[in-house]
Amino acid sequence: MGSRDQKAESSGGFFSAIRSWGLEVINPDGGTEDAEVEAQKGRWRQEDRDSYWKMMQKYIGSDITSMVTLPVLIFEPMSMTQKMAELMEYSYLLDLADECEDPYMRLVYVASWFISVYYALQRAWKPFNPILGETYEMVNHGGITFIAEQVSHHPPMSAAHAENEHFIYDITSKVKTKFLGNSLDIYPVGRTRLTLKKDGVVFDLVPPPSKVNNLIFGRTWVDSPGEMILTNLTTGDKVVLYFQPCGWFGAGRYEVDGYVYNAAEEPKILMTGKWNDSLSYQVCDLEGEPLSGTEMKEVWRVADVPENDKFQYTYFAHKINSFDTAPKKLLASDARLRPDRYALEKGDLSKAGSEKSRLEEKQRAEKKIREAKGQEFVPRWFDASSETAPTPWGDLELYYYNGKYTEHRAAIDKSDSIEEVDVQTTEFNPWQFGDLTAE
Numbered sequence: 298m299g300s301r302d303q304k305a306e307s308s309g310g311f312f313s314a315i316r317s318w319g320l321e322v323i324n325p326d327g328g329t330e331d332a333e334v335e336a337q338k339g340r341w342r343q344e345d346r347d348s349y350w351k352m353m354q355k356y357i358g359s360d361i362t363s364m365v366t367l368p369v370l371i372f373e374p375m376s377m378t379q380k381m382a383e384l385m386e387y388s389y390l391l392d393l394a395d396e397c398e399d400p401y402m403r404l405v406y407v408a409s410w411f412i413s414v415y416y417a418l419q420r421a422w423k424p425f426n427p428i429l430g431e432t433y434e435m436v437n438h439g440g441i442t443f444i445a446e447q448v449s450h451h452p453p454m455s456a457a458h459a460e461n462e463h464f465i466y467d468i469t470s471k472v473k474t475k476f477l478g479n480s481l482d483i484y485p486v487g488r489t490r491l492t493l494k495k496d497g498v499v500f501d502l503v504p505p506p507s508k509v510n511n512l513i514f515g516r517t518w519v520d521s522p523g524e525m526i527l528t529n530l531t532t533g534d535k536v537v538l539y540f541q542p543c544g545w546f547g548a549g550r551y552e553v554d555g556y557v558y559n560a561a562e563e564p565k566i567l568m569t570g571k572w573n574d575s576l577s578y579q580v581c582d583l584e585g586e587p588l589s590g591t592e593m594k595e596v597w598r599v600a601d602v603p604e605n606d607k608f609q610y611t612y613f614a615h616k617i618n619s620f621d622t623a624p625k626k627l628l629a630s631d632a633r634l635r636p637d638r639y640a641l642e643k644g645d646l647s648k649a650g651s652e653k654s655r656l657e658e659k660q661r662a663e664k665k666i667r668e669a670k671g672q673e674f675v676p677r678w679f680d681a682s683s684e685t686a687p688t689p690w691g692d693l694e695l696y697y698y699n700g701k702y703t704e705h706r707a708a709i710d711k712s713d714s715i716e717e718v719d720v721q722t723t724e725f726n727p728w729q730f731g732d733l734t735a736e
Contacts, residue, residue: 322511322514323480325520335515336514339517341370357476358475362473372641374618374638376426376632376635376638377424377425377447381457382445388410389439391493392464400529407491408525408536411502413572416599418519421519429663429727430729434624441459443459444457453472463493464491465494471693472485500527505521506690508521521540524537524540524555535558552569556585563583564585566580577596634725635652637652667730679699682694
């Protein structure tokens with residue numbers, strides 16, 4: 298331990314208190330000699346941070362997915378149903394995959410598409426938990442129609458469907474967490490299916506877990522160490538990419554490396570790069586070495602991003618929040634219309650907090666009505682099935698897209714009499730019952 302840390306301990310200072318609690322403040326750019334300074338950084342005021350830590354201590358070791366009410370000062374003005382759509386930013390990679398004749402290059406394109414979203418996932422701000430029945434629609438991007446819906450409240454689960462002329466994307470999404478004090482492990486208990494329309498090949502994704510570091514003390518940052526496995530269920534070919542953990546002085550942070558394998562598990566193409574910057578590929582021999590006469594080629598690069606953006610948003614993230622991506626006659630359940638999200642976007646934390654509480658009270662009120670009527674919640678755009686899917690982190694109840702949104706949207710788009718939605722006058726309404734008393 299450096300003399301600076303010894304001085305902090307002997308004086309019974311702030312860093313000494315953190316150490317006595319058994320918390321670790323991890324600096325992704327340096328060592329322990331500046332850990333005291335690192336611990337003081339972050340978005341929390343000290344009095345807020347200390348009181349929040351006292352409340353959170355009892356949850357260490359627990360899954361806090363839906364059991365803790367969090368302050369809006371750690372939120373971003375986006376709901377999880379919206380964040381699910383961020384994967385669509387580089388959808389041109391799937392168009393290329395669908396048009397590609399080489400089965401291994403298809404995997405390069407598809408794997409790069411799944412990697413591309415990690416630039417957005419590194420944001421340390423928390424999205425709003427979706428209200429049951431909340432939706433998110435997106436059009437006007439790559440010919441894609443995207444619909445997401447919150448299909449379960451306990452446990453929190455979302456389902457999404459996206460489609461254009463080249464691909465069909467479906468996901469049932471659920472996360473498990475483990476609160477470790479000053480960090481949070483996040484396990485993606487979800488199932489993904491991607492179908493390329495030209496040849497009908499189907500892909501399955503198993504992503505790595507993520508870790509949110511310095512959750513309460515220090516600069517919050519996200520890492521996703523581990524393997525991502527993408528399998529072509531039609532042919533048996535697959536991609537295995539390893540996300541390097543952030544090491545000492547930031548060594549290895551963002552780096553991802555691996556191979557495209559054929560069904561016989563022979564390496565065909567090597568892939569390397571950084572998930573916050575770019576990915577490249579090169580044909581390789583059976584030993585995994587670059588094939589003589591070939592060269593490394595770039596397949597994907599992060600688009601330009603705004604400078605000094607308050608929430609570290611990309612231009613696409615701003616587009617997701619915009620009504621420019623909204624279709625005609627936007628569903629009243631759309632996350633853009635959430636008053637808490639909108640207030641936070643406008644910088645009014647007080648109103649964002651009160652509106653968040655009001656929505657949560659309405660959600661509880663509707664649950665009471667449903668229970669009194671003996672009714673189960675029924676999603677509009679996805680159907681629950683009796684089927685479960687195994688994942689590395691537990692079994693998952695599956696929801697399937699029922700096609701009704703496609704019919705709904707087609708009918709709307711054919712109409713010439715639909716007025717555009719005005720966020721100032723359209724009330725957020727995901728509720729199935731209209732007599733809620735909570736105001």
